[in-house]
Amino acid sequence: METTYEDFEPMCKWQREQNIDTLEVHLPGFKRQQLKVQLSSTGMLTITGERQLDETKGKKSRFRKEFPVSKDYQPNQIRAKFSGGILYLVMPKEVSTVSAAGENVTSSGSFLSSIKNMNKKIALEILIAISLAVAIGVYVKKNCQCSNNIWN
Template sequence: MGTKTGSNLKQSYSEDFEPFCNWVNEEARDVLQVHLPDFKKQQLRVQINVLRSLKISGERHLDERRRSRFRKEIRISQDCNADEIRAKFGRGILSIIMPKKTPSRSTQRNGKPGGEIDQSLVWRLRINRKTAVKVAAALVVIVAFGSYLAYRY
């Protein structure tokens, strides 16, 4: 009668926290180090979404009723090669390695002095099919809305 079952216990988060982070900037990559003592690898999650946003989260039990958790979101730099981002965890530090993009040979042969890259060429190289479809869809919506406003007023 006086005993409680697991289903009667309410889960309560006693500790939402912001982990200590530091950036290590190198020539070929940037590394985000997130300090998470007392966490285990399986308690962590790292995701990248289509909007080039890096989401880092973790949750661990403190006791039967209390948990500790965090959630962090960071925009990925435009000069980062998002397809090659990787994470490793050891000694309480989650390291997220973000390699920087390197110019391709075709952009290096554009005739600019001192290896300077033509920025319009770089822009054209960055646009992929998904981005082109999104831009086209946005333009269609803008033109349709403008036409509607012109018709109404």
């Protein structure tokens, strides 16, 4: 008996909150064992499912959803839960706070990176100030013909 597939697009709904987003994928008639959720090393989240529709005719229903996971999320904290025909994908966001210097600091180990970026910014500002002072000095020396005797 040959298997035939009926592809479909499940209804999806986002619940967005300040620190966490939840994707609801509505899958009536599916069981947890018929679903697969994978997060690739490239940050692509893939959700697939397949279930038998008609046992005597070998007909199956299936779907495939893919979307890139934003860098706003903590990939190691993404969790899936299936309940009442709905697959919940819970995706915690990176928690940002503002440091005393006004820089955004994230909680996922990029604090040192923020400090390095802040130091680069300060170094660039100092370099610009020194360059400006040198340019003004050269301009004044070249364009101001001052003599020691102002009463000529």
